[in-house]
Amino acid sequence: LSAPIYFTPGPSELYPTVGAHIQTALEAKIPAISHRGKTYQEFHGRAVSNLRELLGLPSDWSVLFLSSANEIWERALQNTVGHKSAHLVNGSFSKKCFSFASDLGLQTQKLTKPEGESFRASDILLESDVEALFVTHNETSTGASMPVDEIHALRKQFSGLIFVDAVSSLPYPSFDFSKIDSVYFSVQKCFGLPAGLGVWLVNNRVKDRQLILKEKGKSTGTYHRLDELLAQAEKNMTPETPNVLNIFLLSKVTEDLLNKGIGQIRRETEEKASALYVLCAEENGYLRPFVKDSLFRSATTIVAETSISPSEINKQLASLGMAVGSGYGNFKDNHIRIANFPAHSPLQMEQLIDALKKINR
Amino acid sequence: LSAPIYFTPGPSELYPTVGAHIQTALEAKIPAISHRGKTYQEFHGRAVSNLRELLGLPSDWSVLFLSSANEIWERALQNTVGHKSAHLVNGSFSKKCFSFASDLGLQTQKLTKPEGESFRASDILLESDVEALFVTHNETSTGASMPVDEIHALRKQFSGLIFVDAVSSLPYPSFDFSKIDSVYFSVQKCFGLPAGLGVWLVNNRVKDRQLILKEKGKSTGTYHRLDELLAQAEKNMTPETPNVLNIFLLSKVTEDLLNKGIGQIRRETEEKASALYVLCAEENGYLRPFVKDSLFRSATTIVAETSISPSEINKQLASLGMAVGSGYGNFKDNHIRIANFPAHSPLQMEQLIDALKKINR
Numbered sequence: 001l002s003a004p005i006y007f008t009p010g011p012s013e014l015y016p017t018v019g020a021h022i023q024t025a026l027e028a029k030i031p032a033i034s035h036r037g038k039t040y041q042e043f044h045g046r047a048v049s050n051l052r053e054l055l056g057l058p059s060d061w062s063v064l065f066l067s068s069a070n071e072i073w074e075r076a077l078q079n080t081v082g083h084k085s086a087h088l089v090n091g092s093f094s095k096k097c098f099s100f101a102s103d104l105g106l107q108t109q110k111l112t113k114p115e116g117e118s119f120r121a122s123d124i125l126l127e128s129d130v131e132a133l134f135v136t137h138n139e140t141s142t143g144a145s146m147p148v149d150e151i152h153a154l155r156k157q158f159s160g161l162i163f164v165d166a167v168s169s170l171p172y173p174s175f176d177f178s179k180i181d182s183v184y185f186s187v188q189k190c191f192g193l194p195a196g197l198g199v200w201l202v203n204n205r206v207k208d209r210q211l212i213l214k215e216k217g218k219s220t221g222t223y224h225r226l227d228e229l230l231a232q233a234e235k236n237m238t239p240e241t242p243n244v245l246n247i248f249l250l251s252k253v254t255e256d257l258l259n260k261g262i263g264q265i266r267r268e269t270e271e272k273a274s275a276l277y278v279l280c281a282e283e284n285g286y287l288r289p290f291v292k293d294s295l296f297r298s299a300t301t302i303v304a305e306t307s308i309s310p311s312e313i314n315k316q317l318a319s320l321g322m323a324v325g326s327g328y329g330n331f332k333d334n335h336i337r338i339a340n341f342p343a344h345s346p347l348q349m350e351q352l353i354d355a356l357k358k359i360n361r
Numbered sequence: 362l363s364a365p366i367y368f369t370p371g372p373s374e375l376y377p378t379v380g381a382h383i384q385t386a387l388e389a390k391i392p393a394i395s396h397r398g399k400t401y402q403e404f405h406g407r408a409v410s411n412l413r414e415l416l417g418l419p420s421d422w423s424v425l426f427l428s429s430a431n432e433i434w435e436r437a438l439q440n441t442v443g444h445k446s447a448h449l450v451n452g453s454f455s456k457k458c459f460s461f462a463s464d465l466g467l468q469t470q471k472l473t474k475p476e477g478e479s480f481r482a483s484d485i486l487l488e489s490d491v492e493a494l495f496v497t498h499n500e501t502s503t504g505a506s507m508p509v510d511e512i513h514a515l516r517k518q519f520s521g522l523i524f525v526d527a528v529s530s531l532p533y534p535s536f537d538f539s540k541i542d543s544v545y546f547s548v549q550k551c552f553g554l555p556a557g558l559g560v561w562l563v564n565n566r567v568k569d570r571q572l573i574l575k576e577k578g579k580s581t582g583t584y585h586r587l588d589e590l591l592a593q594a595e596k597n598m599t600p601e602t603p604n605v606l607n608i609f610l611l612s613k614v615t616e617d618l619l620n621k622g623i624g625q626i627r628r629e630t631e632e633k634a635s636a637l638y639v640l641c642a643e644e645n646g647y648l649r650p651f652v653k654d655s656l657f658r659s660a661t662t663i664v665a666e667t668s669i670s671p672s673e674i675n676k677q678l679a680s681l682g683m684a685v686g687s688g689y690g691n692f693k694d695n696h697i698r699i700a701n702f703p704a705h706s707p708l709q710m711e712q713l714i715d716a717l718k719k720i721n722r
Contacts, residue, residue: 003390011393011605019387026380029364031555032372034686067428067557070584070601100583188602194392196428196557196604222461223431240431241549243557243604244372325395 004318005348008325009140009301009339010168015192016343021252022245030248040244041236043251048236050254054262055170057201058177064200064229065238065247069167071224072184072200073097076132076163077104079210079226082218084108086130088119088146091139092329097165098134115331116303118144118296121153131209132161138169140189141328143289143303143337144296145169152179161206169300171262171342172269181205187246190300191253192343197246202226257342265342272340272349273299279353280304286361290335302338303327310336313359320355365679366709369686370501370662370700371529376553377704382613383606391609401605402597404612409597411615415623416531418562419538425561425590426599426608430528432585433545433561434458437493437524438465440571440587443579445469447491449480449507452500453690458526459495476692477664479505479657482514492570493522499530501550502689504664504698505657506530513540522567530661532623532703533630542566548607551661552614553704558607563587618703626703633701633710634660640714641665647722651696663699664688671697674720681716 006013025031033039048063057063066072077085077100086109087098101108109127113119118139126133133154138145152175154162161181166173170185182202188195210226220226223239232239257265277297280289287304291297306313310326313336317323327335340349367374386392394400409424418424427433438446438461447470448459462469470488474480479500487494494515499506513536515523522542527534531546543563549556571587581587584600593600618626638658641650648665652658667674671687674697678684688696701710 003388003393006390006393008393008395011395011602013393014390018392022383022387026383027364029367029375031379031549032364032367032369032374034369034372035556067432068601068603071428074583074585096584103580103583103586105580186602188392194604194606195396195602196607219464219466222435222464223457224435225464240429241372241547241556242429243555245555246557 002321004321004323005344006323007338007344007352008323009337010186010189011195012189012339012341013192013343014194015253015256017253017256018192018249021249024252025245025248031245033244035241035244036237043248044236047247047251047254050251050258051199054254054258055201056174056177058203061177061201061203062207062230062233064202064233065242066198066200066224067196067243068198069165069184069186070096072198073100074104075200075221075224075226076134076182076184077101077106079220080161080206080213081106081132082213082216083131084127084129085132085134086111086126087134088113088124088136090118090136090142090144091115092141093165093167094134094136094139097136115142116144116290117293118146119150121150121157124154124157126158130158130160132163133158134163134165136165137173138166138298138300140168140301142291143298143301144291145298147295148173148175152176155179161209169298171257172266172300174266177203187250189339190341191250192341193246193249193253196243197250260342268346269299269340269342272344272346273302275349275353276302276338276340279356286359287336287356290331300340302340304336304338305334306336308359308361309333313356316359317355322352322355324352363682365682365684366705367684368699368705368713369684370698371547371550372556373550373700373702374553374704375555376614376617378617379553379610379614382610385613386606386609392606394605396598396602396605404609405597408608408612408615411612411619412560415615415619416562417535417538419564422538422562422564423568423591423594425563425594426603427559427561427585428557428604429559430526430545430547431457433559434461435465436561436582436585436587437495437543437545438462438467440581441522441567441574442467442493443574443577445488445490445492447472447487447494449474449485449494449496451479451497451503451505452476453502454528455495455497455500455526458497476503477505477651477653479507480511482511482518485515485518487519491519491521493524494519495524495526497526498534499527499659499661501529501662503651504659504662505652506659508656509534509536513537516540522570530659532618533627533661535627538564548611550700551702552611553702554607554610554614557604558611621703629707630660630701630703633705633707634663636710636714637663637699637701640717647720648697648717651692661701663701665697665699666695667697669720669722670694674717677720678716683713683716685713
């Protein structure tokens with residue numbers, strides 16, 4: 001039996017061009033070249049400029065390569081918060097980021113919503129000494145998404161730094177970068193790449209904040225201190241020997257995404273998501289959307305309550321060469337999670353929906 | 362012109378089987394599988410057990426996967442030093458590790474040797490409040506190596522933790538693991554893999570030390586806190602989504618190295634190194650060993666002073682399909698650095714030596 005098409009929410013199906021790009025990399029011996037040489041700098045720079053174009057990122061924002069979104073949570077807190085951070089917590093991943101702040105000895109304000117819900121700007125009242133707010137655009141564990149407009153509206157209520165976790169949604173959401181200070185994502189989600197690379201976007205307010213804390217004598221880290229990351233990024237390099245192969249692959253896949261067009265990617269994402277939510281709304285079906293308020297339903301991670309166990313569903317899907325994700329944590333046995341990433345073509349999604357309709361009970 | 366054979370000291374030539382292992386990984390869709398599933402746990406576990414066998418690692422040591430040796434410097438300091446670390450500094454990389462301790466707000470004792478030299482145990486007198494000593498087995502920037510016996514002898518002089526940087530030498534050195542507390546390496550050096558993975562080996566003294574510091578209220582990090590890394594390693598997993606593809610490749614290449622045999626790998630390393638040092642000793646030659654005391658000459662990174670510029674040498678080597686490293690930092694224009702890793706076969710090394718003999722002045 002050959003490997004299935006993975007509709008799992010990360011790691012997930014590779015973008016269809018990745019295999020060919022890996023061949024190109026091996027032929028050019030990309031993994032053997034120096035990360036201090038011109039060839040490296042060239043594709044590092046291309047990955048950055050492609051991302052700028054794809055996301056509409058202003059020129060005064062910087063694009064930084066780290067190892068994972070977990071690392072970015074830690075570096076963001078370490079580099080910009082001297083005293084207190086606030087966290088919107090509505091699932092396992094937003095909760096983990098919150099726990100990092102305590103691990104680092106920071107004071108925290110925690111605002112919570114039940115799993116399967118998300119936040120409106122009007123829900124949020126921050127304590128006066130909060131320096132940075134951590135918002136999760138898309139909770140990968142529950143499929144609850146905070147609408148981009150609600151995220152943008154936070155700017156009027158809060159003058160501190162706004163960090164947005166778009167780990168499993170970018171490049172789908174269209175952010176107004178004047179309303180937020182930082183966004184980050186992992187390449188193994190919507191960019192369809194092997195895991196092992198996190199991408200951190202920061203504006204000048206974030207950069208200034210780190211310098212102020214450093215001047216005050218706070219330790220803001222070592223090789224991945226923000227000023228050190230930025231100094232190397234200026235040269236299209238990283239402080240350490242990075243995941244060179246993945247940065248090369250990112251330069252290639254972002255080119256493919258640009259050729260497809262961000263408009264087309266967003267349209268297809270919405271059409272595939274709609275079809276999945278229609279499936280969940282079928283009267284005699286065994287699936288129900290876990291996120292009850294349609295305002296909060298994710299376009300990239302569709303989570304459904306299921307009366308048939310995820311393992312039984314995957315057993316039947318396996319014979320058709322497909323796999324979906326099981327529920328996260330406590331929901332392991334009564335949710336399925338379906339990744340709706342650019343790597344999943346409209347045709348593949350149609351085939352998955354057909355297969356899910358025909359699951360024997 | 363096809364890509365040359367890279368004798369550069371990291372990233373370097375891939376181990377010859379890596380291309381085929383990447384094909385296997387792509388066919389099995391390894392980059393798309395969950396890092397919380399059985400398939401992942403199985404090859405993570407195999408990478409660990411293969412490393413144990415290859416290095417003769419005692420069963421009570423743990424094998425941890427991080428992102429780079431830079432990260433391991435930071436985590437080692439953060440997790441085990443409350444007050445003061447000591448550093449043997451004799452080149453750019455040992456100096457960078459030393460600078461991390463200051464960045465983290467620690468007090469330090471710095472012992473130095475000029476570049477191109479290394480340390481004997483008898484050179485080292487540590488202040489009484491030093492908690493951990495950072496030793497570099499192989500200074501990749503200069504080709505100076507501290508003999509393994511001298512490292513082992515430190516145990517009699519110092520009761521604190523001994524960390525050994527073997528980034529560009531393992532699996533060549535044969536350590537007595539009862540005489541040291543931790544060793545670490547990067548996979549893009551002697552393991553011939555793409556960059557983006559650092560491997561950290563720790564004994565129980567290191568683990569206990571972190572727990573004591575944590576109990577005292579010191580922040581020892583977040584997702585890569587030692588106790589968190591260890592809890593996940595117990596399950597053959599990592600706290601974050603790791604570089605899954607590279608861990609798969611490590612499980613495969615360690616198998617190839619075991620099949621070759623560690624004895625054979627060490628013998629070949631020594632024979633190739635001897636031939637390179639013979640070349641450097643030629644009376645009418647343009648190369649001279651940078652490390653004058655043969656006791657300190659590295660077997661895995663041969664650094665030579667050159668009266669012909671590295672760029673001219675590489676220009677002539679390029680037409681023969683080979684490349685060596687230029688000097689590091691200030692030595693950029695008057696040293697060459699030659700990686701002598703398991704990926705470089707005896708025949709390839711012979712061809713390099715022939716080519717270097719024939720360089721036109």
